[in-house]
Amino acid sequence: MSYLKPLFSHPKLPKNKIGYTLKEYEGSLSTLCAGCGHDSISAAIVRACFELSIEPHRVAKISGIGCSSKTPTYFLGNSHGFNSVHGRMPSVATGANMANKEMVYFGVSGDGDSASIGMGQFVHVIRRNLNMVYVVMNNGCYGLTKGQDSATADQGSISKSGHVNPFQAIDLASLAIELGASFVAQSFSGDKQQLIPLLKAAIQHQGFAFLNVISPCVTFNNNPGSTKSYDYVREHIEATSVLDFVPHQEEIKTQYDEGKSTRVELHDGSEIQLNKLSMDWNPEDRVSVVSALQNAREKQEILTGLLYINTEWKDLHGTLNTTKTPLNRLKEEELCPGTEALNQINIGFR
Amino acid sequence: MKKSVNDFIVRFANVNGTGSASANYLFAKTIFRMGVPVTPKNIFPSNIQGLPTWYEVRVSEKGYLGRREGIDLVVSVNPQSMAKDVQSVKDGGYFIYDSTKKLNPDYYREGIHYLGIPMMEMSNQAFDDPRKRQLLKNIIYVGALVKLLNMDEDTIRDLISEQFEGKKALVDANNKALSLGIEFVESHFDYPLPFSLEKRNLLENKILVDGNTSCGLGAVFGGATVMAWYPITPSTSVAEAFERYCKEFRKENSGEAKYAIVQAEDELAAIGMVVGANWNGARAFTATSGPGISLMSEFLGLAYFAEVPAVLIDVQRAGPSTGMPTRTQQSDLMAAAFASHGDTKHVLLLPATPKECFEMTAESFDLAEHLQTPVILMTDLDLGMNDHVSDPFEWDERRTYNRGKVLTAEQLENIGKFGRYLDVDGDGIPYRTYPGTHPTKGSFFTRGTSKDEYAAYTEDGAAYKRNMDRLTRKWDTAKKLVPEAVVYPSTNSSDLGILFFGTSTFSSEEARDLLAEEGILVDAIRIKAFPFGEEVEQFVQAHRRVFVIEQNRDAQMRKMMIMELDCHPQKLVPVLNYDGMPITADAIKHQITTYLKQENSASHELSKTSV
Numbered sequence: 001m002s003y004l005k006p007l008f009s010h011p012k013l014p015k016n017k018i019g020y021t022l023k024e025y026e027g028s029l030s031t032l033c034a035g036c037g038h039d040s041i042s043a044a045i046v047r048a049c050f051e052l053s054i055e056p057h058r059v060a061k062i063s064g065i066g067c068s069s070k071t072p073t074y075f076l077g078n079s080h081g082f083n084s085v086h087g088r089m090p091s092v093a094t095g096a097n098m099a100n101k102e103m104v105y106f107g108v109s110g111d112g113d114s115a116s117i118g119m120g121q122f123v124h125v126i127r128r129n130l131n132m133v134y135v136v137m138n139n140g141c142y143g144l145t146k147g148q149d150s151a152t153a154d155q156g157s158i159s160k161s162g163h164v165n166p167f168q169a170i171d172l173a174s175l176a177i178e179l180g181a182s183f184v185a186q187s188f189s190g191d192k193q194q195l196i197p198l199l200k201a202a203i204q205h206q207g208f209a210f211l212n213v214i215s216p217c218v219t220f221n222n223n224p225g226s227t228k229s230y231d232y233v234r235e236h237i238e239a240t241s242v243l244d245f246v247p248h249q250e251e252i253k254t255q256y257d258e259g260k261s262t263r264v265e266l267h268d269g270s271e272i273q274l275n276k277l278s279m280d281w282n283p284e285d286r287v288s289v290v291s292a293l294q295n296a297r298e299k300q301e302i303l304t305g306l307l308y309i310n311t312e313w314k315d316l317h318g319t320l321n322t323t324k325t326p327l328n329r330l331k332e333e334e335l336c337p338g339t340e341a342l343n344q345i346n347i348g349f350r
Numbered sequence: 351m352k353k354s355v356n357d358f359i360v361r362f363a364n365v366n367g368t369g370s371a372s373a374n375y376l377f378a379k380t381i382f383r384m385g386v387p388v389t390p391k392n393i394f395p396s397n398i399q400g401l402p403t404w405y406e407v408r409v410s411e412k413g414y415l416g417r418r419e420g421i422d423l424v425v426s427v428n429p430q431s432m433a434k435d436v437q438s439v440k441d442g443g444y445f446i447y448d449s450t451k452k453l454n455p456d457y458y459r460e461g462i463h464y465l466g467i468p469m470m471e472m473s474n475q476a477f478d479d480p481r482k483r484q485l486l487k488n489i490i491y492v493g494a495l496v497k498l499l500n501m502d503e504d505t506i507r508d509l510i511s512e513q514f515e516g517k518k519a520l521v522d523a524n525n526k527a528l529s530l531g532i533e534f535v536e537s538h539f540d541y542p543l544p545f546s547l548e549k550r551n552l553l554e555n556k557i558l559v560d561g562n563t564s565c566g567l568g569a570v571f572g573g574a575t576v577m578a579w580y581p582i583t584p585s586t587s588v589a590e591a592f593e594r595y596c597k598e599f600r601k602e603n604s605g606e607a608k609y610a611i612v613q614a615e616d617e618l619a620a621i622g623m624v625v626g627a628n629w630n631g632a633r634a635f636t637a638t639s640g641p642g643i644s645l646m647s648e649f650l651g652l653a654y655f656a657e658v659p660a661v662l663i664d665v666q667r668a669g670p671s672t673g674m675p676t677r678t679q680q681s682d683l684m685a686a687a688f689a690s691h692g693d694t695k696h697v698l699l700l701p702a703t704p705k706e707c708f709e710m711t712a713e714s715f716d717l718a719e720h721l722q723t724p725v726i727l728m729t730d731l732d733l734g735m736n737d738h739v740s741d742p743f744e745w746d747e748r749r750t751y752n753r754g755k756v757l758t759a760e761q762l763e764n765i766g767k768f769g770r771y772l773d774v775d776g777d778g779i780p781y782r783t784y785p786g787t788h789p790t791k792g793s794f795f796t797r798g799t800s801k802d803e804y805a806a807y808t809e810d811g812a813a814y815k816r817n818m819d820r821l822t823r824k825w826d827t828a829k830k831l832v833p834e835a836v837v838y839p840s841t842n843s844s845d846l847g848i849l850f851f852g853t854s855t856f857s858s859e860e861a862r863d864l865l866a867e868e869g870i871l872v873d874a875i876r877i878k879a880f881p882f883g884e885e886v887e888q889f890v891q892a893h894r895r896v897f898v899i900e901q902n903r904d905a906q907m908r909k910m911m912i913m914e915l916d917c918h919p920q921k922l923v924p925v926l927n928y929d930g931m932p933i934t935a936d937a938i939k940h941q942i943t944t945y946l947k948q949e950n951s952a953s954h955e956l957s958k959t960s961v
Contacts, residue, residue: 028807055789056789056793060630062626080784080796082626082656083798084626084796085648095578095622095628096629098575098623099576099630100632100786120615120618121618121622124614128612320607322608322609327575327609328575328784332750334608335570336745337570337598337599345567349557350556
């Protein structure tokens, strides 16, 4: 167990704009291994939702199967959650989203869940630009079945048992960009400073927001020679930018050098402000993003931060042109054509 | 040949993709409009263009809508299948062929009449456009049938005008082709044939429609807002019909849609979307066929355990792969009823007519939400893709949707602690909440197993068992909620019974009459759902032998009855058909009489050889 939760909270815990404390955004006690990267990501999700003042019950958490897919129990306890079928979270999220366009959808998955058994659904949910946050807690191995290599394990990476992975790795972030994901970011579970604003931007993004978060498996993949260990990731991490998320109608406080900073406005009026660390990269230019990722790979670096964003593409509801009222709230008088219409239909079949 | 009225079978042998379907439909629809019961069946290949395809039309004054053996007339316009088609005509029957080319002497056969019509030549002379020549050739043979079978000419010309409304050139061309056929018969043959048509008023307000269209329409009336599907014959036209009716009835003036249809990447995703949407409080469904059921099995199990409603329409077809799967069967029963791993059982509905496809699709949403479980509508290719004479669709203006036990924010305020899987009412059905209902009450985590009554994670075996026992109680509740079986009048007059369902219905009813003609009286029951209600159990108990009629090899329904009703296997006698063609009354009668003969001979000391 990662940590024990106190049974009571301090009466003076800070509250957010809608009057909730951080407690209201927490979940049950984690049953993952102590030090698991996933718990840090859960904590970042709690913090991001708290700071954005999202009503907890307006969030739905959906996952597949695996260590990562267990985490929705450990954050946002006042939200509905659905631990579904291995590799099939995207389809459940798609259906849920079609039913009610007004909620925030968190899809939580792992590298086994998304890059192997669920690759088909991962690919197709991107094509549809479903309005959701898709987090992959990526540790390069199958934790719950005790440490087998996953499809994101780097070629040459050494597992705890000394096995050298002979296969090419699937780079989910590159793939997502290639497939046309409208928001792609990469981060590290050990970098809260970066992860929280990225999560906030992903939540506010109207469309498919993909976060590939390297999240070391302390039990099976944290050994020397592994390219998904805490030490290796810390040594090889390279950020695209320093990123601020500025909610709608809030004053922009941070000042960056002219020329190096970029702003991206989101649908709800909030902004992402980026101080670029790499000058030949532009988050709104797919070609530059792809080449930045390729260059990083050449140098054995892990590029993190916001990689790509497109705020113009329609999400699936936009494409299907669905009505403003969520479909699950339509009543039968709006849905059933009625007896007279049916009589006319009968006439057409005579 | 003895003269007969309104009692014959015509089979058209065509080449797939040559426009024969609309000509053949015109033929069948004319008979329907003449007020005479008619059953058209498509026998088509897994192909878009080029392979043989047949269209078989049975006309029955007595209203028998199943298939029958013995073809009175073949219209052959496909050289590929001609050798076989000649053989398919019954003795004394008629064979119409395109005599533009001389008939191959190999195709001559004793005992049938040959009527040569130079259709291609006539069409080539009358029309310039090559595509039109091919299409209208089909109308020429329909024109010939108008005379040969004494079809009502005004009716067929009205239908042509309706079909091509607003396209005068097409109406004229079709009428011209029709006249060519009519005139050819008038100047070359004696007419009408010994079997022919007479106008009747036997159909009153009936409609002619296919089951898939009816299912799509039923889903619109039943309030489905989300459909996810993956193309697969023979279910695809369910999705197409749903979309067509949604576009007609579910668009705002602004053009915004009160529905969402997603063509999924596969059947796994299709059912995943359906489960996700239902979980979130929308009525969602999918349509598929056998291979889709296989792929959906894992999700169906999850939905059963997690108690998420889902509606699935399974248009059954023959076995795996491609080819035979464009033929009909009732062979997914067990795969659907027990789809998935672990202890799972699913509710099945068994429609027999387009009207029931409509009603049961609408009802399946009520049942799925009331029972919080998947409901699978088992239709088949024969019902789904062929036009059937049916009672008209009905919808009671006062009917309301049964959304099941769903708690509102106000109710959550007043009930104390919410337990998602608590059996509050003793019927095994717990209360659920939609996501987003209340800021601090009613949220829960949905998972397959490993939960207690309050949806908290537990691997406690006792909690698991309690949950499984509650699901059994829910299954018992389902028995009382599903549509009741139809027990035919004059039942319990015999110690023999026949049991049937779905598209075996019409042939079974006819077989019952055929048996009665031979002095064999059998009681009958048509089941409409799984699990079986009390009436099914009583019927089985009340009879010495029950013939279970179904269209698969393994007698799947019979096995399900043995499992669920705990009756002696010997009591249930399988009557089967599994060649991909709809079951016929003759086949049913033959199997039953053969069984009875053998039983008789076995009960005597002297053994008789029964053929």
